[in-house]
Amino acid sequence: xxNKKKDDLKIANxxxxxxxxxxxxxxxxxxxxxxxxxxxxxxxxYKIIPINPKEAGNYILGEICYENLSSVKTSIDxxxxxxxxxxxxxxxxxxxxxxxxxxxTQIGVINKEAIKLVEKHNxxxxxxxxxxxxxxxxxxxxxxxxxxxxxxxxxxxxxxKSKSKKRDNGFFVSKNLETLSVHAGTSPDPITGSRNFxxxxxxxxxxxxxxxxxxxxxxxxxxxxxxxxSNPTTAALEQRIAALDDGIGACCVSxxxxxxxxxxxxxxxxxxxxxxxxxLYGGSITQFTKSFLNFGWExxxxxxxxxxxxxxxxxxxxxxxxxAESLANPEGNVSDITxxxxxxxxxxxxxxxxxxxATQAICKPGKYGADLIIYSTTKFLSGHGNxxxxxxxxxxxxxxxxxxxxxxxxxxxxxxxxxxxxxxxxNLAYINxxxxxxxxxxxxxxxxFNAYLTLTGIETLKIRMQKHMFNASKVANFLxxxxxxxSVSWAGFKESSFYELGKKYFDxxxxxxxxxxxxxxxxxxxxxxxxxxxxxxxxxxxxxxxLIIHPASxxxxxxxxEQRERAGVGDSILRIxxxxxxxxxxxxDLSEALKVI
Numbered sequence: 001x002x003n004k005k006k007d008d009l010k011i012a013n014x015x016x017x018x019x020x021x022x023x024x025x026x027x028x029x030x031x032x033x034x035x036x037x038x039x040x041x042x043x044x045x046y047k048i049i050p051i052n053p054k055e056a057g058n059y060i061l062g063e064i065c066y067e068n069l070s071s072v073k074t075s076i077d078x079x080x081x082x083x084x085x086x087x088x089x090x091x092x093x094x095x096x097x098x099x100x101x102x103x104x105t106q107i108g109v110i111n112k113e114a115i116k117l118v119e120k121h122n123x124x125x126x127x128x129x130x131x132x133x134x135x136x137x138x139x140x141x142x143x144x145x146x147x148x149x150x151x152x153x154x155x156x157x158x159x160x161k162s163k164s165k166k167r168d169n170g171f172f173v174s175k176n177l178e179t180l181s182v183h184a185g186t187s188p189d190p191i192t193g194s195r196n197f198x199x200x201x202x203x204x205x206x207x208x209x210x211x212x213x214x215x216x217x218x219x220x221x222x223x224x225x226x227x228x229x230s231n232p233t234t235a236a237l238e239q240r241i242a243a244l245d246d247g248i249g250a251c252c253v254s255x256x257x258x259x260x261x262x263x264x265x266x267x268x269x270x271x272x273x274x275x276x277x278x279x280l281y282g283g284s285i286t287q288f289t290k291s292f293l294n295f296g297w298e299x300x301x302x303x304x305x306x307x308x309x310x311x312x313x314x315x316x317x318x319x320x321x322x323x324a325e326s327l328a329n330p331e332g333n334v335s336d337i338t339x340x341x342x343x344x345x346x347x348x349x350x351x352x353x354x355x356x357x358a359t360q361a362i363c364k365p366g367k368y369g370a371d372l373i374i375y376s377t378t379k380f381l382s383g384h385g386n387x388x389x390x391x392x393x394x395x396x397x398x399x400x401x402x403x404x405x406x407x408x409x410x411x412x413x414x415x416x417x418x419x420x421x422x423x424x425x426x427n428l429a430y431i432n433x434x435x436x437x438x439x440x441x442x443x444x445x446x447x448x449f450n451a452y453l454t455l456t457g458i459e460t461l462k463i464r465m466q467k468h469m470f471n472a473s474k475v476a477n478f479l480x481x482x483x484x485x486x487s488v489s490w491a492g493f494k495e496s497s498f499y500e501l502g503k504k505y506f507d508x509x510x511x512x513x514x515x516x517x518x519x520x521x522x523x524x525x526x527x528x529x530x531x532x533x534x535x536x537x538x539x540x541x542x543x544x545x546x547l548i549i550h551p552a553s554x555x556x557x558x559x560x561x562e563q564r565e566r567a568g569v570g571d572s573i574l575r576i577x578x579x580x581x582x583x584x585x586x587x588x589d590l591s592e593a594l595k596v597i
Contacts, residue, residue, distance in 0.1 A: 008150035011134045012171055014102055014124060018077035019047055021131070022069060022100075024091055025082030026050030028060045031417050033106070033424050034082040035061070036220045037132040043221065044135060049076065069094040078102035080131055081109055088114040096121045106130055107426035133428055136222040146230075146238025146435070147249040147428055152183040156190050177244060177360060182459050185239030199452045200232045219416055219424070219436060229439050233448040237455050241381070241391050244360035244458075245373055248396035249431035251439070252389060252451060256356060256376025257287055258444035259390030263352060263374055265438045266408045266430060267320045270296030275313040276323040277304040279333045282569075284354070288323075307339055314347040320404060321349055321372075326365055327357040327502075327511045329541065330575045332491040334498040337505060341369025348403020356380070356542070357513055361465035362506045366395035372430075377454050379542025383464055387453035389446050392434060396427045409433055464544065467580040469509025474583040475576070475590070479516050484524075484594050486517040486572065512578040513541045515569070522571035524597040525550045529574065531596050534581065534589035546579035546586050 021041060027034045038048050038061055049072055050060040056067040066072050069079065069091070079095045081088055081104065088111035095103045095118060103118040104126045105111070115125045138149040155170040174180060186197040205224040207213035215221045224230050238250040253259050264274065276288055278301040288299035300316075302309045304324045314322065322344040324335040337353060344351040350371035355363060359380045365373050375381055377389035400409045400422050409429045412418035415437070421429040439445060476490040491498040492510030502510045518524045528550075529537050535548040551569035569575075578586065 008138065009171065009173060010124075011126065011129070012138050012149075012151060014078070014126070015131065015135050015138065018102060020049065020074065020076050021046050021078045021080055022049040022051050022072065022076045023080045023082065024051040024069070026052050026055070026060050026065065027082075028055060028058070030218070030220075031419060033130070036424065037080070037082075037106075037130060039215065040132040040221045041135070043215075044139075049074070069098050069100075072098070076100050078104055078131075081105040083109065085109050085111045089117065092117045095123060102126065104129070104131060107423075128426075130426060132221075133425065137428075146235050146242065146251055146431060148184065148239045148242040148247065150243075152180070152243075153187045154183070154195075156188045156193055178462050180240070180243045181461050184243035185236040186455065197233065197236050197452070197455060199448050201448055202231075203227045219419065219432070227448070228443055228445050229435055231446075231448045231451070233455075234446050234451040237377075237446075237451040237458075238391070240455060240458060241375065241377070242393055244461075245355075245364055245366050245393045245395065247366060247373070247393040249428055250391055250393045251431055251434040252377070252391045252446045253439070253444040254390065254446050255388050255444075256374070256378060256390040257283065258442075259374050259376065259392050260284065260287060260354075261442065262390075262434055262438050262444055263372055263392040264292075264297070264321065265442065266433050267350070267406060268295070268297045269407075271298075271318060272296075272320050273298035273300060273316065273318045274321045274323050275300050275302060275310065275316075275319055277325060277328070277333075277335065278302060279304070279328045279331060280323075280325055280354070281329040304335055304340060305333070307336070307343065310340065311343050314343055314349070317404070319347065319349060320406070321352050322347075323352045323354070325354040325357065326363050326505065327355075327491070329357050330513055330515050330569075331489045332496075332498065332511050332514045334491055334501040334505065334510075336501055337365050337368040337370055341371075344371075345369070345403075350398045357511055358506060359461060359465060361462045362469070362509055362511075366393075366397065368505060369397075371395055371398040376542075378540070380465065380468070381458055381461065381542075382450075382454040383457040383461065383542065383544060384453070385540060385543040385545065387450040387457070389450050389454055392431075394427075394430045398430075400429060408437070413437070464580055466508065468512035468578060471580065471583045471586060472509065472512035472514070472578040475578050475586055476514065478587045479590070482591075482594060484519055484597065486519050488514065488516040490514040513575070515573050515575050517570065517572040518574065518594075518597060520572070520597045522552060525572050525574050526553050527597045528593045531593040532589055533592075534585055535576070535593075541575075541577035543577060544580050546581060546589075547577040549575050551575060 023038050042048050050063055050065040052065050053067045055065040058065050079100045092114035102124045107130050110127050118125050137147040151171040153170050188195050189198055204226050216223045216225050234252050238252050242250040253262050300313050302313050341351045352372045353365040353370040354374040355365050356376045356379050373393040375391040377391050400406045410422045421433050425432045479485050480488045491502045535546045552571045
């Protein structure tokens with residue numbers, strides 16, 4: 001079990017056992033994080049004791065405020081500290097004196113001496129975390145907006161606000177993709193016990209009372225308001241995808257293109273830019289270099305295999321992100337994620353990796369330094385050609401307070417009473433912002449039915465990807481040795497310039513989407529497509545079915561022959577996406593079609 005999973009179990013056990021929590025530094029200002037935390041914990045059944053010498057004798061959220069811990073006459077299970085780090089040691093001494101069980105310091109509050117002191121007296125310590133965030137992440141399955149707890153369960157989760165905090169949730173921890181693909185984010189329905197996660201096909205959600213409604217709109221507690229912002233079925237998918245990447249959270253949207261827009265919106269603004277790979281999916285290049293201009297965003301496309309070129313481009317102070325595909329569509333280029341990450345972080349910006357073509361079954365970009373990961377869930381994650389969608393995953397590795405300015409996350413937001421997302425939500429600020437602001441205003445919402453279909457598709461992700469990769473190897477080698485084929489662009493060939501990078505970053509396989517060219521040119525390529533009987537002729541990839549398209553006569557038809565050649569999709573190029581049929585049948589279909597050209 002890795003340290004992150006151990007920490008999740010430790011926190012779950014703490015929040016399941018403590019009953020009385022003293023909040024040191026509690027504020028009566030409802031817009032302050034300490035007030036957010038106090039109100040949330042009260043609503044979830046904890047007895048809260050506010051500590052603040054300036055408010056001693058007054059009431060905060062209905063509870064009498066004390067000057068210090070020593071002046072409280074009742075026993076305290078946990079001390080939660082909202083003070084500067086250099087004040088923690090004195091508070092820790094008080095926590096030892098009153099024999100608290102847990103000493104917890106909030107986001108950004110770290111004092112090693114204080115930790116050492118309390119642990120010496122057998123007091124459990126948690127630092128640089130928020131109990132509100134951790135509680136909602138672990139126990140708030142239906143309203144946690146895609147924040148992954150790191151824990152899975154086959155038992156119904158408690159949904160009532162019980163005064164007793166003793167729980168038997170039956171949590172299980174796994175780091176294996178096959179298990180997470182089936183279980184992450186989808187405990188049994190807490191009301192009916194349904195083991196298959198329900199489709200919450202609704203536009204809006206009722207409030208308990210006026211105060212509950214206000215708390216949701218103020219972002220004081222997690223929950224569902226309106227389906228444009230969040231939905232329990234979509235949240236379950238967000239948690240599952242985040243789990244597969246070992247991320248802290250995710251935001252699912254209506255398509256892969258929408259995922260790119262949502263991912264960049266918190267980072268960019270007028271006169272800001274991204275540096276992106278020149279070897280991207282053609283639609284992404286169009287979006288970056290044409291449509292984004294309407295937002296005042298700029299994009300500089302570079303050859304990411306030339307690290308010197310990348311480094312020079314990142315020196316521009318307007319740059320706010322570096323973007324590349326782990327496995328490029330359609331040519332199979334492999335990005336050197338580790339070195340791109342080093343360059344991005346040296347420049348003070350996050351690395352964004354589109355992992356659509358590889359998926360987590362083959363590559364986990366966060367393991368190699370990527371900060372944000374993009375998916376078109378329409379492709380391999382859904383896997384059956386029946387559900388549009390996209391997803392943004394936050395690994396939680398990038399510190400938004402360092403490097404270049406990311407004002408949307410670190411400065412007061414006037415649409416939410418001037419709260420700072422980073423101060424209030426810590427490393428969950430980015431994903432919170434994507435839900436609370438970007439989906440609110442851009443409306444790129446995933447439908448719950450598509451979320452349900454994608455949840456179902458992901459259950460077989462690794463099994464399907466293994467079959468895709470096996471078939472792709474067989475087909476690529478068949479085409480390579482065929483007399484009517486000019487070339488095959490597949491990273492799995494040892495002579496490929498991307499073979500070694502593929503071995504470094506991919507667990508198995510080198511992709512099942514690639515291109516090849518026929519010697520008979522434009523007309524021969526069209527004729528081959530028309531004579532395939534097993535391959536489906538359509539504009540998609542990542543389906544269980546094998547797919548084929550001739551870009552020069554379809555997706556790139558508006559370009560001249562010279563322009564198509566420069567784009568890597570010349571007149572004789574065909575793109576194929578290898579499905580999970582028997583490889584002999586796939587090869588037979590291509591073989592028969594090749595006979596007529």
